Amino acid sequence: MGLKEKTMKALVTQFHQPHGIGGRAAGWVMAHRESNRKRNVWAAGLLEVQPEDRVLEIGFGPGIAIEAMARRATNGLVVGVDHSDVMVRQATRRNAAAVRAGRVELRLGSAEDLPEFDAPFDKILAVNSLMFWDDPVARLKELHDLLQPGGQIAIVYQPRGPDSTDEVAARTGQEIAEHFATAGFTDVRVETLALKPTAVVCVLGVRPGR
Numbered sequence: 001m002g003l004k005e006k007t008m009k010a011l012v013t014q015f016h017q018p019h020g021i022g023g024r025a026a027g028w029v030m031a032h033r034e035s036n037r038k039r040n041v042w043a044a045g046l047l048e049v050q051p052e053d054r055v056l057e058i059g060f061g062p063g064i065a066i067e068a069m070a071r072r073a074t075n076g077l078v079v080g081v082d083h084s085d086v087m088v089r090q091a092t093r094r095n096a097a098a099v100r101a102g103r104v105e106l107r108l109g110s111a112e113d114l115p116e117f118d119a120p121f122d123k124i125l126a127v128n129s130l131m132f133w134d135d136p137v138a139r140l141k142e143l144h145d146l147l148q149p150g151g152q153i154a155i156v157y158q159p160r161g162p163d164s165t166d167e168v169a170a171r172t173g174q175e176i177a178e179h180f181a182t183a184g185f186t187d188v189r190v191e192t193l194a195l196k197p198t199a200v201v202c203v204l205g206v207r208p209g210r
Contacts (some may be wrong), residue, residue, distance in 0.1 A: 028126070031205030037064055039200050042193050043156045046202055054123040056146065058111050061085070063091025070098045070172045079105060079117070083110040095152055111122070111139045120148045127156040130176065140183035149209025153185065158200040166199040172210035173201030180205040 044065045049072035060066050070078045082088055090097050098104040109115045111133050124143050131203035133139045155176055159168045173190045180188045185205030193200040
């Protein structure tokens with residue numbers, strides 16, 4: 001493996017699970033790259049978080065969507081789980097006031113190893129993390145059970161890499177929608193945001209019962 005390939009592999013690893021100095025740099029890039037910010041704020045808006053909502057985000061990165069949802073859940077709670085301690089620290093700093101006020105809780109964990117929660121959620125969000133889950137349908141079923149009846153989930157995907165296209169995004173969105181149906185979600189729909197370098201898809205679904 002040449003130097004270029006080793007460097008690219010190291011960068012991909014850092015964006016998957018940021019750690020050390022490189023992880024802090026990756027977090028800075030994720031927090032300041034315009035497309036990342038637009039993608040996260042757009043996704044948070046689609047969930048239409050209400051003031052009293054309890055919200056969970058899986059893989060919150062530097063905490064951009066956490067910040068956007070906490071602005072809406074003024075009397076609720078936004079909980080985040082991420083498998084990078086570097087991201088937990090960066091997102092905690094970004095949301096310091098809300099953390100101190102008890103409106104945001106950020107925990108170390110992953111979709112495969114979720115911590116215990118004391119109550120179900122009204123909304124769940126995951127942005128560009130499903131592709132790293134070992135069994136997406138199994139994970140979606142677990143998240144289904146963490147929602148209140150009538151609660152809503154949003155899974156966001158924007159393809160990256162040299163072979164990424166809007167068509168790849170659209171195709172993946174449909175695959176995720178099929179996973180939603182298998183996991184028991186209803187009212188499944190796919191929203192698309194025209195963005196560079198490729199379109200972003202957000203698949204939304206509802207836990208039936210209300």
